[in-house]
Amino acid sequence: xxxxxxxxxxxxxxxxxxxxxxxxxxxxxxxxxxxxxxxxxxxxxxxxxxxxxxxxxxxxxxxxxxxxxxxxxxxxxxxxxxxxxxxxxxxxxxxxxxxxxxxxxxxxxxxxxxxxxxxxxxxxxxxxxxxxxxxxxxxxxxxxxxxxxxxxxxxxxxxxxxxxxxxxxxxxxxxxxxxxxxxxxxxxxxxxxxxxxxxxxxxxxxxxxxxxxxxxxxxxxxxxxxxxxxxxxxxxxxxxxxxxxxxxxxxxxxxxxxxxxxxxxxxxxxxxx
Amino acid sequence: xxxxxxxxxxxxxxxxxxxxxxxxxxxxxxxxxxxxxxxxxxxxxxxxxxxxxxxxxxxxxxxxxxxxxxxxxxxxxxxxxxxxxxxxxxxxxxxxxxxxxxxxxxxxxxxxxxxxxxxxxxxxxxxxxxxxxxxxxxxxxxxxxxxxxxxxxxxxxxxxxxxxxxxxxxxxxxxxxxxxxxxxxxxxxxxxxxxxxxxxxxxxxxxxxxxxxxxxxxxxxxxxxxxxxxxxxxxxxxxxxxxxxxxxxxxxxxxxxxxxxxxxxxxxxxxxx
Numbered sequence: 001x002x003x004x005x006x007x008x009x010x011x012x013x014x015x016x017x018x019x020x021x022x023x024x025x026x027x028x029x030x031x032x033x034x035x036x037x038x039x040x041x042x043x044x045x046x047x048x049x050x051x052x053x054x055x056x057x058x059x060x061x062x063x064x065x066x067x068x069x070x071x072x073x074x075x076x077x078x079x080x081x082x083x084x085x086x087x088x089x090x091x092x093x094x095x096x097x098x099x100x101x102x103x104x105x106x107x108x109x110x111x112x113x114x115x116x117x118x119x120x121x122x123x124x125x126x127x128x129x130x131x132x133x134x135x136x137x138x139x140x141x142x143x144x145x146x147x148x149x150x151x152x153x154x155x156x157x158x159x160x161x162x163x164x165x166x167x168x169x170x171x172x173x174x175x176x177x178x179x180x181x182x183x184x185x186x187x188x189x190x191x192x193x194x195x196x197x198x199x200x201x202x203x204x205x206x207x208x209x210x211x212x213x214x215x216x217x218x219x220x221x222x223x224x225x226x227x228x229x230x231x232x233x234x235x236x237x238x239x240x241x242x243x244x245x246x247x248x249x250x251x252x253x254x255x256x257x258x259x260x261x262x263x264x265x266x267x268x269x270x271x272x273x
Numbered sequence: 274x275x276x277x278x279x280x281x282x283x284x285x286x287x288x289x290x291x292x293x294x295x296x297x298x299x300x301x302x303x304x305x306x307x308x309x310x311x312x313x314x315x316x317x318x319x320x321x322x323x324x325x326x327x328x329x330x331x332x333x334x335x336x337x338x339x340x341x342x343x344x345x346x347x348x349x350x351x352x353x354x355x356x357x358x359x360x361x362x363x364x365x366x367x368x369x370x371x372x373x374x375x376x377x378x379x380x381x382x383x384x385x386x387x388x389x390x391x392x393x394x395x396x397x398x399x400x401x402x403x404x405x406x407x408x409x410x411x412x413x414x415x416x417x418x419x420x421x422x423x424x425x426x427x428x429x430x431x432x433x434x435x436x437x438x439x440x441x442x443x444x445x446x447x448x449x450x451x452x453x454x455x456x457x458x459x460x461x462x463x464x465x466x467x468x469x470x471x472x473x474x475x476x477x478x479x480x481x482x483x484x485x486x487x488x489x490x491x492x493x494x495x496x497x498x499x500x501x502x503x504x505x506x507x508x509x510x511x512x513x514x515x516x517x518x519x520x521x522x523x524x525x526x527x528x529x530x531x532x533x534x535x536x537x538x539x540x541x542x543x544x545x546x
Contacts, residue, residue, distance in 0.1 A: 025374070063371060067378030069386060071344055097368050097395050098336060099422040101298070105340030113342060122370050124397045124417060126424030144397060149372040151399030158441060160431035165438065168431060 003117040003140035004182060006089040007206065010056040011232045013087060015273060016263045019057040019208070020047065020255075021093075021239025022077060026068045032249040040065070040073040043251075045080055047243055050252040052085040054259045057235050059208075062094035078114050089117035091142060091208065091235075096133075097122030103132040111139050118142055120186060120208070123169050130177055137180040145169045145198060148188025148211030166194065167201065174202045184208055187226070189217020189236070196225035199233075206233055212262070213241035219262075223269035231271035238262055276390040276413035277455060279362040280479065283329040284505045286360060288546060289536045292330040292481070293320065293528075294366075294512025295350060299341045305522040313338070313346040316524075318353055320516055323525040325358040327532045330508050332481075335367035351387050362390035364415060364481065364508075369406075370395030376405040384412050391415055393459060393481070396442050403450055410453040418442045418471060421461025421484030439467065443474045457481055460499070462490020462509070469498035472506075480507055485535070486514035492535075496542035504544035511535055 001009075011017065024043045036042035048058065058081055065074035078090050092114055096106040110119040110133075118140025121133055133141045146156055146166040156166040163171070173183050185202065187195045189211035198207070207226055211217040219236070226234050242262070246254030267273035274282075284290065297316045309315035321331065331354055338347035351363050365387060369379040383392040383406075391413025394406055406414045419429055419439040429439040436444070446456050458475065460468045462484035471480070480499055484490040492509070499507050515535070519527030540546035 023375075061371075061375055063375040063378040063382070066339075066344075067382045067386070069344070071339075071342070095370050095395075097370060097397075097417075098334075099420070102296075102334055102336040105336040109336070109340045113340070122368075122395050122397055124370075124395055124428055125420050125422055126427035126429075128422040128424040144370075147372070147398050149398055149401040151401040154399035154445060155397055155438065155441065156399075158431075158433035158438065160433045160438070165428065165431065165433070168428065172427060 002138040002182070003089050006087065006117060007056060007140070010088055014053055014055060015267065016054055016056050017232070017234045017236050017266050017270070018055045018259055018263045019059050019091070019235045019237040020051055020055050020242050020259065021237050022047065022058055022060040022243070023064045023239040024243065025064060028244065030247055030249060030251045038073055038076065040068070040070050041076045044077045046252040047255050048081060048085065050256040051259045052088055054256070054263055055088060057089050057091055059091045059093050059237055061239070062092060075114055078116055082115055091118040091120065091140065092116035093120045095120045095122050095144065097125055097129050099125055099128040103129050107132045107136060111136050118184070120144065123172070127176065134177060134180055134182060137182060140182055140184055142184040142186055142208050143169065143173055143177070145173070145185040146187045146191050146194045148190045148217065152188070167197065170198045170201045173205060178205070186210070189222045192218060192221035192225045195222060199226055204228060204233070206235060208235045208237060210237045212236055213238045219265050220269050223266060227270060229271065231273055236266060275411040275455070276362050279360065279390060280329060280413070283361055287326055287329060288540065289327055289329050290505070290507045290509050290539050290543070291328045291532055291536045292332050292364070292508045292510040293324055293328050293515050293532060294510050295320065295331055295333040295516070296337045296512040297516065298337060299343070301517065303520055303522060303524045311346055311349065313341070313343050314349045317350045319525040320528050321354060321358065323529040324532045325361055327529070327536055328361060330362050330364055332364045332366050332510055334512070335365060348387055351389055355388055364391040364393065364413065365389035366393045368393045368395050368417065370398055370402050372398055372401040376402050380405045380409060384409050391457070393417065396445070400449065407450060407453055407455065410455060413455055413457055415457040415459055415481050416442065416446055416450070418446070418458040419460045419464050419467045421463045421490065425461070440470065440474065443471045446478060447475045451478070459483070462495045465491060465494035465498045468495060472499055477501060477506070481510060482507055483510045485509055486511045492538050493542050496539060500543060502544065504546055509539060
């Protein structure tokens with residue numbers, strides 16, 4: 001099943017737009033898992049078991065694995081989701097940006113080595129960077145457009161012609177890069193107006209939205225500006241707000257509770273939820 | 274010693290602006306190393322031993338290691354250069370682009386886990402992405418500016434105000450990001466005119482220049498437009514043209530020969546070489 005089909009099914013079956021960001025900082029794990037032989041995986045597994053029926057996606061952030069030399073635990077995490085909860089797609093968040101044979105190797109890493117369903121990529125180098133990923137028609141390619149951080153304005157808000165740079169990215173996504181119908185865009189929850197602009201440009205592309213919770217994005221505004229007419233179209237990521245909801249031995253139960261709360265808050269503003 | 278000091282010394286001592294790109298495709302290695310227990314490292318070690326006195330840098334491309342699950346051989350390669358030829362700096366080419374604690378982990382990966390002297394990064398997310406790297410004052414931060422690939426024009430050539438996007442990046446690099454004097458820029462050899470523009474904007478920043486050889490960049494034009502008044506300021510990368518100069522058992526000797534030829538061709542056009 002393609003990423004887009006899986007995503008659509010998970011949105012519907014779990015009645016949820018929540019994506020849990022699996023960003024397990026080895027130095028911040030609860031004591032109850034810290035002495036496991038594979039502490040990162042043990043932590044992730046508990047979070048996944050506690051939330052799989054409440055989410056539309058998982059998103060492991062590559063840095064939290066490679067920063068600690070824990071590539072094996074990244075592989076174990078994705079494999080665990082694929083085998084245990086195959087209805088939930090996994091987006092590998094590694095924001096790749098390179099060209100030609102190099103990009104082909106990164107695509108191979110994400111889709112063959114790790115068996116992820118989708119990957120995040122950076123548009124700065126243009127189509128040459130994106131094509132090796134886009135050509136995996138069954139996989140999702142999530143392109144950075146308007147990122148949630150304050151300094152994203154430095155380049156992304158520069159105006160060229162009648163559009164800001166992030167709007168040029170959205171236009172390329174809509175008109176040039178979506179030839180396999182597998183493109184998504186990253187739009188930060190911290191910029192709800194921009195989210196609305198891009199929704200107008202790209203009526204049906206799914207958006208991966210980081211920045212609710214710790215970064216201060218407003219759920220109501222995100223839904224108002226970003227959802228599609230059928231109350232979908234958004235993958236709303238929360239990492240720290242869910243995985244560190246408790247730092248004690250009850251971390252998984254607390255993660256479940258935090259996921260339920262975010263799902264329900266989102267659904268309050270969803271059409272037809 | 275800082276990256277910039279090491280680079281300056283290597284430029285002078287080896288009288289060379291050549292950087293060898295260590296991009297060893299596991300499927301293309303010569304038969305003579307393919308059966309080694311660590312074939313990628315064995316290949317790199319032979320190339321490094323054959324070229325260390327002819328180069329100003331090595332640049333391992335991250336994708337060629339992570340694409341094959343060979344992080345250990347990337348670590349072994351950098352460690353080998355650091356211990357055996359400590360006068361030659363290593364740039365880890367992983368084009369990172371992420372923010373906050375995530376970028377901190379990528380900086381840790383490059384500078385602590387792998388002990389690289391410098392890293393390549395992507396400017397699309399702005400200062401938030403770059404700061405965690407820039408704050409390692411002794412390390413080099415090589416920021417993508419005008420990349421060598423054809424589709425780089427899609428975003429990088431868009432005009433905003435009186436400048437193209439890559440010129441905005443160069444301006445930020447010059448005026449905002451170089452507070453620790455550890456910034457470099459990536460400018461493709463395939464765009465010599467742009468190289469000249471950016472040299473005017475950034476008189477003393479070192480440029481990492483890919484795209485000579487296989488991609489068709491012209492060495493004379495690169496030197497004419499990019500060198501600093503003292504005949505330095507450039508790190509001219511060649512990967513395939515050197516590491517695959519021969520596909521037989523004589524690959525290391527052939528790599529040495531190809532490196533000499535590129536060094537000498539460059540020096541023909543260098544001031545004071």
